[in-house]
Amino acid sequence: MAPGQTIAIEQIEPSDRAFGWTIAFHPDLIRNSEMGRKIEHYNFFHYDTNEALHLSAREVRLVADIAANIELECGNNLDRHSQMLIQSNLELLLKYSERFYDRQFYVRRDLNRGHLNRLNAFLHDYYQSEQCLDKGIPSVALCGKELGLSPYYLSDLLKRETGKNALEHIHLFIIERAKSLLHDGNISITQIAYDLGFEYPQHFSKLFKAKTGLSPRAFKAQS
Template identity: 65%
Template structure:
C-alpha cells in the first residue's frame, strides 16, 4: 500500500529528510550527500514547493536505438508545486552526489520572476526528459546554486530576497539555454518524434476515434508518444517553429481540404468526421488558419 505524504514548507521538507532546521523559511539548498534517510515503504510525495535538482554520476547518458545521447556529467530535474513523486521502498539517497534547491512560491510572489514561471515549461517535463549537462554547464549552475545557498545562511536583510530571486531567475535562464542546446544535440531523435507524431495523427483518423474522442489533444499525443505534453510542444517548436497544438490543427486542416476535394460529404459531416462536436467550431478554425470559410474553399476547387 502506498502512503501519501504532503510537504508544503521548507521546514517540513527538512524534517522529512532528517536534516537540521533550515536557515531560511522559504528557500533551502540541500547537499544530497548529507541525506541518509532510507525509505522502507512505498511513498507518494506531494509538494507545495518548487524543486531544482542536480544529480552527478556516470550513468546520466540516454541510449536510443544504437545511439547514446547527452552528457554524463550531471542531470537536472525540475518540479513545480502540486506535482507528485513516487518512491519505492528500496530507494535511498545516501550515495547521491549533487544538490537540490527548494523554494516556496511565496518567495517569488512579489518579484518579476513570479509572472515568468510559466515560461519555464521544463517544470512540467517528465523525469526521463531531464536536462543533461556538460562539465562546464554543471559548474555554471552549481556556482549559482551555491550563491543562493550562501544567501540563505547569511543574516537576512532588505537585500536577501531580491538577491535570491535574481539568482534563481539567472539559474532558470541558463537552464533554458542548456535545454535549447540539448534539443539541438537531439535533432535526429526529435525528427523521429515528428515522424511518429505524423503517423499517430494519420492512424487516429483511420478509425472511429474522432467520433469517440474528438480532435486529438496534445495530452493524448504526448501519452501515445511517451512524452510529456510540454516537452512535445517545446521540441516541435524548436524544430519546426510550431507547437504541438499547431501541428494538430495543421493536420486537421489538411485532412479537411482533402475531404472537401475528394468527397461529396457536407461541411457539417466533414466537421463531425474530423472530431468537432459542433460544425461552427470547424468552420471557425478553418477560416482562422486559411483565411477562407470551408464553403469558400470548396467553391474554389
C-alpha cells in the same frame, strides 16, 4: 520538480558518486516580482523525469556555483538586498536551464525528427481508422502518450523543429485533411466536421477560417 509538487525519497544505498541538492522556497519569495510573473512560462517544470537535462561537467559546475551563491546569501544576515539577490540567482538558474534545454533539443535533432515522423504517422492512422468518430480530435496529451513524451516536452520539441507547437501541428494536420475532403463536392461541410472529430460544426468552421482566412464554404466554392 515543479512548483507545488511534492517529492518522496526512499532509502538509497550510499554511494560516493551520488550527490545533489534541492532548492525549495515559499511562493512569497517571488510573489509580485518579475520572476514570479515569468516562472509559469518555463515549460520544463512540466517535463517527465525521463526528459530531464543531461549536463556536461562544465554545466554542472556552473549550476552548482549558482546554487552555492543562493546558499551563501541565505546564510548571510538578511538586509534589504537579500530577497532581490536570491531572486536574481534563481532567475539566472532558470535561464541557464532554458539555455541548456535548447542545446539538448539541438543535439538531439535526429531523434526529434523521428518523433515528428511518428507523430505524423499516428495522426494519419488515427484518422484512417476513424478513431476520431468516437474519441474526437486527438489531444496533445494523447499524442504525447502515444510517443512516450509529456505534452509540454512534445510541444517544445515540435516548436524547435517546425516553429509550431503540438496543438498547432495537430490543427495543421486537420486543416490539410479538411481541404482534401472539401474538394469532394459530395460531402457536406457538417459531415466533414463530424468526420474530423468535431462535436459542433461551427467549431470546425471557426478553426478553418482562423487557419486559412476562408470559411469552409468559401474554400469549397473556389475549389
